[in-house]
Structures are given as structure tokens and as C-alpha cells.
Amino acid sequence: MDPRxxxxxxxxxxxxxxxxxxxLPADDLLGRxxxxxxxxxxxxxxxxxxxRFAGRCTFAVEPPATAFDTAVLFLxxxxxxxxxxxxxxxxxLPSRLLYLVGEKRAGVERAARQLAPFGEARxxxxxxxxxxxxxxxxxxxxxPDLEKLAQRFDLKLDDGSLAIVSLPGVFSHGRIDRGTALLLEQLDGLPPGRLLDxxxxxxxxxxxxxxxxxDSEVVMLDVDAFAVASSRMTLAANGLQAQVIAGDGIDGAPGECAAIVSNPPFHQGVHTHYEASETLLKRAxxxxxPGGELRLVANAFLKYPPLIEAHLGRxxxxxxxxxFRIYRAQRA
Known part of the structure; x- marks a missing residue:
């Protein structure tokens, strides 16, 4: 059971x-x-x-329409x-109760100050x-209008400006991180076919x-609903079409990809988790x-090359x- x-x-x-x-965490709380x-x-x-609890959970960026008298936000x-x-x-929840629960090291006491506009918290x-x-x-x-909370910026690329739309909570919100910027400079020569972000x-x-x-099919995958929504908004802002799907790691991705391109995540909440990235390398x-490529950016201190060579190839x-380092590997 999660401590929260x-x-x-x-x-x-x-x-x-x-x-x-x-x-909420994926524990037995709904059952209790x-x-x-x-x-x-x-x-x-x-x-x-x-x-475990079919029909009792919603995956979305807005609260469910289901009526409720009280709410708990897990920080x-x-x-x-x-x-x-x-x-x-x-x-x-006018005149009703709202709770906030979180870990101390995640800053729950600081976050509790964000309750002040809505009443007196204790x-x-x-x-x-x-x-x-x-x-x-x-x-x-x-x-709140979530679309109005989105941050928008233009990214200058060799083939023109790209409009980026970023929602709250999405990685590198409102800006491009250095690792992704380096990866964008190393995307020449990808094989034709299905490309997975x-x-x-x-x-x-x-x-x-x-x-x-x-001319290539592009599929974009993320575990986070706000990222999925952001990616769809970015595509729409540029008049582009691609498939954007929610999935938990590489197992949620389609097969027969010509290339997998990634700045793989390794944070979950306040914790550092390498599982999603390492599973990507093991199962890419x-x-x-055959002949498909993996191309990704990673912090230089991460020992990814031996893992890539053990499961994919040179x-x-x-x-x-x-x-940062940009790695390239090809399936035999």
C-alpha cells in the first residue's frame, strides 16, 4: 500500500x-x-x-463528470x-471538502499554500x-480552461519554425531541453517507414x-495524459497529422517500426526510475x-551502450x- x-x-x-x-496510486485504496x-x-x-476495479477510474486531463461530494488530490x-x-x-466542490496528501520530500507543506485561494486549510x-x-x-x-493555461513557443529549425504547445506537468514545460535540442540535430538519414517518438x-x-x-507514418507515445494532449495540440498548431497514443512504456508501442527516436524519461514524481528507459533498450x-534503428539522447553518465549492445546491436x-550523448543502434 502506498504510504499516502x-x-x-x-x-x-x-x-x-x-x-x-x-x-491515486495503483494500490488497493479503491477497494478499501x-x-x-x-x-x-x-x-x-x-x-x-x-x-482490478473496472469502470471506477477515468484517464483524462479534466475531472470526471461523475458526481462526488469530496475529493483528495495526491500531490x-x-x-x-x-x-x-x-x-x-x-x-x-463549492462549500465542500478538498484534501491534499503528499510526501514531505515532495513538498506537500509548500504545496498546501496553494490551497489558500480557496479557503482556510489545516x-x-x-x-x-x-x-x-x-x-x-x-x-x-x-x-479552468486548460488550453488557456498552455504555454506556446516557436522552435527555430533548419526546415522552418515549429509551434510547440505545452500543458502544465509536461516535461520541460514551456521550453526545449538541451538533450532534445541535440537529438533534433541528429535526425538525418532515418529509414523510411513507421517512426516512433x-x-x-x-x-x-x-x-x-x-x-x-x-511520407512516413509517425506514432507518438507517452504515459502521461497531459503529454498526449500536448502532443496533439502541437501537431494541430502546425497542421501535421500523426497518431498519438497513451501507453505504459515500450510495450504499448506498435511493432515493425523503421526507427524509434527518444529522449527517454527516467523520473516519476520525485523519484528517479530507470525502468521505462531500460525496458525500452531491452525490448526495442x-x-x-530488420534494419530498423534506435536513436536516442541520454545523460552521459548513464551506462546505456552495454545494454543497447546486449539487446540490439552495435x-x-x-x-x-x-x-549528453546521442546514440544510434540498428537491428540486424
Whole structure:
């Protein structure tokens, strides 16, 4: 059981009615709170919850239409995303209770200050290295317009400007990170066919691929609902078409790819996880056609080449700069 869920269950009488659990972990909390429903924006957690509690969880970027009397927000990593989620929930809960739960090291005490616009918050519990805060919504805001919260910027590329749209919570929100910028400089000579942008974020790589290789099918995949929505908005802003899908890691990707291009993620909340990236390297061959390529950027300190060579083939370093390396490998 996730420690944040354990904190809630220390006072189960508070959560006995129609309850929305926003950003809930994939544990047994829905089973322990039978009148609750879940709202997830993590495809992996959503799939696990659906398998155990079919029909009781929604995967979306907006609160579900299901009526609820109380809501609990599990603190996400991003301050901007926290702000959007609190506004979205408070808008549905006039004069009702809203809870915030999170780990201390994730900054839950700081995040609790973001409750102030909606009423007076109080700390109810502190245990399992977590805190639980309660707020009665006395100042219910209008429902936020997520599209208006998007940050937009133009990315100057050799083949023209690319409009990027980024929603709160998406990696490198409102800007291009250095690793992705380096990778964009090393996308020449990809084989024709299906191109996969793994961990697409705001859609920078996928949109660039579609612009550069208009005759190729481009598929963009991310575990996060806000990233999926951002990528679709980026494509629309540039008049481009590609398939954008939600999936938990490379197992959610199609097969027979001509190339997999990625700035693979290795953060989940406040924790560092290399599982998704390492699984990509181990299983890329099963999603590539013969002769297909893997091309990715990674921090130079990560020991990816031996893993790539063990599971795919020879790994070449195309460039090393600013603490990053661009790797290329080809399936035999």
C-alpha cells in the first residue's frame, strides 16, 4: 500500500461518501473505499486500476463528470500541474471538502499554500513521511480552461519554425531541453517507414519527424495524459497529422517500426526510475523491423551502450556535448 493511501486510511470516516481520488496510486485504496472513484493521468496506473476495479477510474486531463461530494488530490511533482488540479477540483466542490496528501520530500507543506485561494486549510495528519491537509472550499473558482493555461513557443529549425504547445506537468514545460535540442540535430538519414517518438512529451520530436519525413507514418507515445494532449495540440498548431497514443512504456508501442527516436524519461514524481528507459533498450528490437534503428539522447553518465549492445546491436555515439550523448543502434 502506498504510504499516502495509508495516511488516508488512518481516518477512514472522513472518506465514506462519494469520493474522488485524483492522481491515486495503483494500490488497493479503491477497494478499501468502496464508494470512491479514481481520476488518473498515468496510463500505467490507470490500466492496473481498471484491471482490478473496472469502470471506477477515468484517464483524462479534466475531472470526471461523475458526481462526488469530496475529493483528495495526491500531490503531483509539478507546481503548475498542482495549481491546475486544485483549481479544477475546487471549481466542482463549492462549500465542500478538498484534501491534499503528499510526501514531505515532495513538498506537500509548500504545496498546501496553494490551497489558500480557496479557503482556510489545516493539517490533519502527519505520518509515513506524508502529510494530509483539509480545506473547505469557501471560494470556489470558475473551472479552468486548460488550453488557456498552455504555454506556446516557436522552435527555430533548419526546415522552418515549429509551434510547440505545452500543458502544465509536461516535461520541460514551456521550453526545449538541451538533450532534445541535440537529438533534433541528429535526425538525418532515418529509414523510411513507421517512426516512433517514445516518451513524446509536448510532441517536439514527433512533430519534427513528421515535418522532416512527411511520407512516413509517425506514432507518438507517452504515459502521461497531459503529454498526449500536448502532443496533439502541437501537431494541430502546425497542421501535421500523426497518431498519438497513451501507453505504459515500450510495450504499448506498435511493432515493425523503421526507427524509434527518444529522449527517454527516467523520473516519476520525485523519484528517479530507470525502468521505462531500460525496458525500452531491452525490448526495442521487438518493435523494430530488420534494419530498423534506435536513436536516442541520454545523460552521459548513464551506462546505456552495454545494454543497447546486449539487446540490439552495435551502439555508436553520434555526438557528445553538454553532458549528453546521442546514440544510434540498428537491428540486424
Amino acid at each position: 493511501s495509508e495516511v488516508l486510511l488512518r481516518q477512514p470516516e472522513l472518506f465514506s461518501g462519494k469520493l474522488l481520488l485524483a492522481g 473505499l468502496p464508494d470512491s472513484v479514481g481520476w488518473s493521468w498515468h496510463a500505467g496506473d490507470y490500466q492496473k486500476l481498471q484491471a 503531483p511533482k509539478s507546481r503548475e500541474l498542482t495549481d491546475y488540479l486544485l483549481h479544477a477540483l475546487a471549481a466542482t 493539517k490533519l495528519d502527519s505520518a509515513r513521511h506524508c502529510q494530509l491537509w483539509q480545506l473547505r472550499v469557501t471560494n470556489s473558482p470558475d473551472a 517514445f516518451g513524446c512529451g509536448a510532441g517536439i520530436i514527433g512533430a519534427s519527424l513528421k515535418r522532416r519525413y512527411p 528490437a521487438t518493435h523494430l523491423r 551502439c555508436d555515439t553520434l555526438i557528445s556535448a553538454d553532458g
